[in-house]
Amino acid sequence: MLDMGNGISGECSECEERRETEKKLRDREALVWREWMSGNPPYPEARLSTLDTKGREVVLEAIRESFIGTRGVWMIGSSGIGKTHILCAIGNYWLSKGKMVSFREYSTFISCYHRDWQLGAKWSEGDNDPPSLLRCTRGDVILLDDVTPTGRVMDLHAAGFRKLLDMISREGKRLYVTGNHDDIQLASCFGGGEEGGRIVSRMNGLCAPVRFRGPDRRTEWLQKEQVK
Numbered sequence: 001m002l003d004m005g006n007g008i009s010g011e012c013s014e015c016e017e018r019r020e021t022e023k024k025l026r027d028r029e030a031l032v033w034r035e036w037m038s039g040n041p042p043y044p045e046a047r048l049s050t051l052d053t054k055g056r057e058v059v060l061e062a063i064r065e066s067f068i069g070t071r072g073v074w075m076i077g078s079s080g081i082g083k084t085h086i087l088c089a090i091g092n093y094w095l096s097k098g099k100m101v102s103f104r105e106y107s108t109f110i111s112c113y114h115r116d117w118q119l120g121a122k123w124s125e126g127d128n129d130p131p132s133l134l135r136c137t138r139g140d141v142i143l144l145d146d147v148t149p150t151g152r153v154m155d156l157h158a159a160g161f162r163k164l165l166d167m168i169s170r171e172g173k174r175l176y177v178t179g180n181h182d183d184i185q186l187a188s189c190f191g192g193g194e195e196g197g198r199i200v201s202r203m204n205g206l207c208a209p210v211r212f213r214g215p216d217r218r219t220e221w222l223q224k225e226q227v228k
């Protein structure tokens with residue numbers, strides 16, 4: 001029931017119908033996410049159309065360009081400014097265009113890749129690719145969240161990440177990345193030198209780097225919770 005604010009409560013049939021339609025759409029979208037997304041996006045409700053755009057103009061411009069070009073976007077910025085939120089909104093955009101989207105956190109990818117190696121396994125016979133790579137690259141659009149390794153990355157992990165980027169590039173898929181590190185910091189996590197440089201230039205080839213700033217939205221959210 002709606003409170004009309006004038007003491008009269010009720011809902012006209014048109015509103016009720018619209019609400020029903022919206023609910024169906026939401027359910028359908030939730031289903032689409034389940035069906036088309038590998039991974040577990042944290043903000044499935046995020047939409048570019050409802051995004052608070054203040055301070056995000058530069059990233060939105062890059063996103064718009066990515067829709068007509070072939071390169072995705074690499075969003076670089078500190079924690080809590082809304083990178084993952086925007087990433088999910090991008091995922092929803094591509095879902096609405098009928099594309100299949102994969103969401104993966106970098107750390108999840110790395111631990112799965114590591115486990116694939118520990119298991120040794122059938123995939124390593126012949127030239128099959130490890131399941132962690134396949135799972136991550138299933139979509140037409142790949143969302144890779146929080147590529148922010150702490151400290152020096154193990155050689156195995158660097159090799160896994162480069163394999164992932166090579167595969168995305170080879171298959172002509174679109175990649176969107178978020179992370180706290182810029183190119184120099186990231187290259188140094190991957191050991192600097194040739195390997196670090198190679199990984200960062202692959203990233204640049206696949207997605208346009210965009211640095212942006214903003215307030216830490218997590219504190220905003222916490223304050224709202226405390227007021228309740």
Ligand SMILES: Nc1ncnc2c1ncn2[C@@H]1O[C@H](COP(=O)(O)OP(=O)(O)O)[C@@H](O)[C@H]1O
Binds near residue numbers: 052
């Ligand atoms: N444009 C936005 N509109 C509303 N809430 C947002 C927006 N961007 C981020 N948030 C909220 O701010 C918090 C941090 O966002 P998140 O995307 O996780 O940041 P990051 O990935 O940069 O660390 C979350 O609670 C998220 O829901």
Ligand SMILES: [Mg+2]
Binds near residue numbers: 083084145146178
């Ligand atoms: Mg994030």
